[in-house]
Amino acid sequence: MRYLTPRKSAEGLGAARTGTHDHWFMTVTAVSLVFLVPCFVFVLGTAIGRPQAEVVLLFSRPFPAIVTALVAVVGMLHFARGAKTMIEDYTGGITRELAVIAANGVAYVIMFTVLYALGKMVFLGTLIEAMK
Amino acid sequence: MAEPKRVERPLSPFMIGPYYRPQMTSISSIMTRITGNALIVTALLTAWWLLAAATSPGYFDFVNAIVTSWFGALVYTLSAWAVWYHLLAGLRHLYFDAGKGLEIETAEKLGWACFIGATVLTIITIILV
Structure with missing residues (x-):
């Protein structure tokens, strides 16, 4: 007993x-992403297809680096919570727990x-600029 | 002292199909979830590509070949549509949260706006990029 x-x-x-x-967290991150994501689409669109x-x-450069870092952090937190909400809607028990853990793992x-990658590219970029 | 009973709690049923006929309001809602979660594939591919760019020329060539192939182009085109759809539907969600636009006629129009808006924005993105 x-x-x-x-x-x-x-x-x-x-x-x-x-x-x-969860709902409020998604609202806060969503509003941030409304501004961040179009900037990131522009940055990524400019970057893809160029030589290394x-x-x-x-x-x-500061703008692409900061926008990409913010999208990675805020976007992945937004994904982790959103995926959790979806998992909780469709699964229960141990499946739910494992799926939420997996979604969190992938996000982080x-x-x-x-x-x-950004940190290293900022470092490499600074080196290249310094050697010019 | 009462022993708390462990019960298998039921999930709420999936409504579209068996209980509700598919309609603009429900389909545009479920599409938000589908696009949002599907974008994890784009996130994985993009993170891999960024990591490769920071690693070595050989590794970058390998991942960049995938990203710039027809498969990569397909993934990024679908991703562009998904990201714009999710963004517009998210804005609609915020508008709904404020208690506005909930009349059936308006809600259905907003659903169409998400689909059409996402398609237009995707075309603009393809032209600009």
């Missing part, structure tokens, strides 16, 4: 007061891969 009151065992499981958390040296120099791996 567990000496927990029903109230105690229900605490921290969500719903009360945190029920609108030009791509590195492009992403080492992409986010940090982009940040690493």
Whole structure:
């Protein structure tokens, strides 16, 4: 027999007061992305198809680098929550838990891969500029 | 002391198809979810390409060949449509959240606006890029 009151065992499981958390988080990130995504589409559209040296120099400039970093961070957080909401709508139990964990994993791996690549390109771009 | 009962909680049923006939409001809503989640493929491909650009000429050539192939062009064209659709539908969502545009006629028009707007923006993107 567990000496927990029903109230105690229900605490921290969500719903009360945190029920609108996901919705508000998606609203906040969505509004940011409305401005960021068109900028990023422009940056990526300009970058794709160019030789590597030009791509590195492009992403080492402040505007492309910052826009790409912001899209990676805000976009992937937006994805992780949105995917979680979808998973919660269609699955339950252990499937739901594993799927939410996987979606989070994918989101953070992409986010940090982009940040690493950007950091390195900024560094390489600075070196190339310095050697000119 | 009552032992809390562990119950298998039911999921709400998927409505489009068996319960509701497909219509503009429901289809434009589910498309938001489909486009949003499908864009993870674009994110993966783009992150891979950026990583390759930061790694070495050989690796960049390999990934860049995929990105600039017909397959890459197809993925990025569909992605452009998905991103514009998701953006417009997201704006519609914010408008709905404000309690506006919920009359059936307006909601249906806004659904058409998402589909047509996304297509127009995709064509503009292809022309400009």
